[in-house]
Amino acid sequence: MGDVMELTYAEALREALREEMIRDERVIILGEEVGVFGGAYKVTRGLLEEFGSKRVIDTPISEIAIVGSAIGMALGGLKPVAEIMYMDFLTICLDQLITQASKARFMSGGKLKVPMVVRTQYSLGRIHGSQHSQFFPSWFLQAPGLYLALPSNPKDAKGLLKASIRENNPILFVECGVLYRSKGEVPNEEYLTPLGKAEIRRKGEDITIVAFSRCVNEALKASEELSKEGIEAEVIDPKTLIPLDKETILSSIKKTGRLLIVSDDIKLGGIGAEISSMVVEEAFDYLDAPIIRIGAPFIPVPFSQKLEQEYMPNADKIVREVKRLW
Amino acid sequence: MELKMIKNIEPREFEKYELNRDRLLRLYRKMLEIRRFEEKVEELFLVKGILSGPSHLYLGQEAIAVGVLSALKDEALMVTTYRCHGHALAKGIDMNLLMAELFGKSTGTCKGLGGSMHASIYPEKGSIYATAIVGSGIPIAVGLAYSLKHQGKDNLVVCFFGDGAVNTGAFHEGLNLAALWKVPLLLVCENNLYAMGTKVERALSSKSIADRAASYNIESFVVDGNDILSVYIATKKAEKLIKEGITPVFLECRTYRMKGHGVYDKAEYRPKGEVEEWLKRDPLILFEEKLISLNYINKDELKRMDEEVKREVEGSVIFAMNSPILDFEELKNHVYG
Numbered sequence A: 001m002g003d004v005m006e007l008t009y010a011e012a013l014r015e016a017l018r019e020e021m022i023r024d025e026r027v028i029i030l031g032e033e034v035g036v037f038g039g040a041y042k043v044t045r046g047l048l049e050e051f052g053s054k055r056v057i058d059t060p061i062s063e064i065a066i067v068g069s070a071i072g073m074a075l076g077g078l079k080p081v082a083e084i085m086y087m088d089f090l091t092i093c094l095d096q097l098i099t100q101a102s103k104a105r106f107m108s109g110g111k112l113k114v115p116m117v118v119r120t121q122y123s124l125g126r127i128h129g130s131q132h133s134q135f136f137p138s139w140f141l142q143a144p145g146l147y148l149a150l151p152s153n154p155k156d157a158k159g160l161l162k163a164s165i166r167e168n169n170p171i172l173f174v175e176c177g178v179l180y181r182s183k184g185e186v187p188n189e190e191y192l193t194p195l196g197k198a199e200i201r202r203k204g205e206d207i208t209i210v211a212f213s214r215c216v217n218e219a220l221k222a223s224e225e226l227s228k229e230g231i232e233a234e235v236i237d238p239k240t241l242i243p244l245d246k247e248t249i250l251s252s253i254k255k256t257g258r259l260l261i262v263s264d265d266i267k268l269g270g271i272g273a274e275i276s277s278m279v280v281e282e283a284f285d286y287l288d289a290p291i292i293r294i295g296a297p298f299i300p301v302p303f304s305q306k307l308e309q310e311y312m313p314n315a316d317k318i319v320r321e322v323k324r325l326w
Numbered sequence B: 001m002e003l004k005m006i007k008n009i010e011p012r013e014f015e016k017y018e019l020n021r022d023r024l025l026r027l028y029r030k031m032l033e034i035r036r037f038e039e040k041v042e043e044l045f046l047v048k049g050i051l052s053g054p055s056h057l058y059l060g061q062e063a064i065a066v067g068v069l070s071a072l073k074d075e076a077l078m079v080t081t082y083r084c085h086g087h088a089l090a091k092g093i094d095m096n097l098l099m100a101e102l103f104g105k106s107t108g109t110c111k112g113l114g115g116s117m118h119a120s121i122y123p124e125k126g127s128i129y130a131t132a133i134v135g136s137g138i139p140i141a142v143g144l145a146y147s148l149k150h151q152g153k154d155n156l157v158v159c160f161f162g163d164g165a166v167n168t169g170a171f172h173e174g175l176n177l178a179a180l181w182k183v184p185l186l187l188v189c190e191n192n193l194y195a196m197g198t199k200v201e202r203a204l205s206s207k208s209i210a211d212r213a214a215s216y217n218i219e220s221f222v223v224d225g226n227d228i229l230s231v232y233i234a235t236k237k238a239e240k241l242i243k244e245g246i247t248p249v250f251l252e253c254r255t256y257r258m259k260g261h262g263v264y265d266k267a268e269y270r271p272k273g274e275v276e277e278w279l280k281r282d283p284l285i286l287f288e289e290k291l292i293s294l295n296y297i298n299k300d301e302l303k304r305m306d307e308e309v310k311r312e313v314e315g316s317v318i319f320a321m322n323s324p325i326l327d328f329e330e331l332k333n334h335v336y337g
């Protein structure tokens, strides 16, 4: 057996859940179709058989009660991992997630803790139409008390989920639906991927590209293209939006003098807006060019596959936008 | 299905529950503490103008918090709402800490970060949560009760909420889940007939609130919420059912707000006659009459007790006024942990 194994993103997530459930019997999974059905995208397949129905709990279609009861479980000393099938459905339980879970510690003067993970996924790029494709991570930048993880590959999916389960704060863990079947190397050894620690996925001197979730892969592809033209991009994957590793981003910009931010959310008021403001505030003097943001247009996600593909950020768009600076 | 109404408890019956003179007087004193505390809070808002922000008084509902919480064991875990001062005192939380929280002081139950609507949050006394979002505490209480059952703990959760909460999605999802999971949960609806200005029948399609709860296959009772003995005995019965079946039980306690929804609300939307009728059924006076008729206390003793309680309340105001406010720099330490 080598040091690494090849796993899909979904398998890596499942491994994280399994390992943590074995390690800590307080860990409990609940959500729609997580048990008998094996998870809408099979992330939890086999866990009901392995851990039983007291720890892998199929719930009715009750998003409010899924997150609400997970909060209660967390307050009662368990470590719930709740699953919300699509990110779109979070709108139904935002009260529980934002107004209850994320405020409990603060408004109790630090006495309460809610060690809860809410797993969900966004299905942009899977021809799911306007109501099953939404990705709105920047909304949660207004929710102090909550962490937000956005794993971009199998290795981080596993390491971040394990670290999230061991956290003492509520975490929104947003998986990327199109990545579930993508494969990647995952260490055999146990490891944790810390929240709030970015990784430089590719070194470069000419421009910093900050990318999230699926768009990290697009940024890496684009970088290879750009390299052929003599432009060396540094690709940063922050892995978590909250907390955000500002230092890694800023020190890269101090080296490259240029910044492009790319993610699947709508550009207007999105992740890129916040990061570019932060950079303008904290590293204005180092910028040699305007900041570029790539995101989705201010339009609901179209159904037709061709239109959806045009709607989404991709490597070509990144290459085109970067080249504008030269 | 006909729902049982629990009311008009005879002395013979409450003696079965070991409600002797001592115990009854303690219950009375706790109700009196809540009454005088809330009257003082009202004065601090309206007359003195010292307190501000939303605050929801428990005047008129004292028999419910005291009846339920004194019937349960101290270790019972509680989830309640913004109308939580009465629950806090009945759960045994120090009046000084409660008052300090209303003042936003660092000595308060939540270090002044919660305020009136969350002031009962005090896990040290099993008071786990108080939410200002109507209905939202119900699913949380369900999960909390699941955690007890899962960990094999011989304990239960009590969840208080109003008649308005019964129409939220959280109520429906929560009750359904509670019944499916069979969790040790006492659901106490304090039906004070109004959700802000909305009379219960203008918002409720079911025959009654208890009827709606029963439709989730949850054993449900209607209780005279202004009679502490009815509340106490209903709770004892519920506790027994919860333990025997490990199952949720629902109490709809009928009561009335003596004052407005919040401290500034004059409640002019309520018919005068209705208010007068209910004021005749003031839970404190009903209990007082009972205690006097049983020869458990006389007018002089009542007066002395009242003076003692008033001094305690005054003491809590002084404690709160003399307490410091948290340093702004400390706020960030309470967001994550």
Ligand SMILES: Cc1ncc(C[n+]2csc(CCOP(=O)(O)OP(=O)(O)O)c2C)c(N)n1
Residues within 6 Å of the ligand: B056, B083, B132, B133, B134, B135, B161, B162, B163, B164, B165, B166, B192, B194, B195, B196, B261
């Ligand atoms: C979800 C939600 N909607 C509206 C409000 C505003 N609000 C606060 S209390 C209240 C009435 C609730 O009445 P009820 O549940 O009967 O409790 P009571 O105030 O009578 O104790 C309303 C509408 C709120 N806090 N939360």
Ligand SMILES: [Mg+2]
Residues within 6 Å of the ligand: B162, B163, B164, B190, B191, B192, B193, B194, B195, B196
């Ligand atoms: Mg009401």
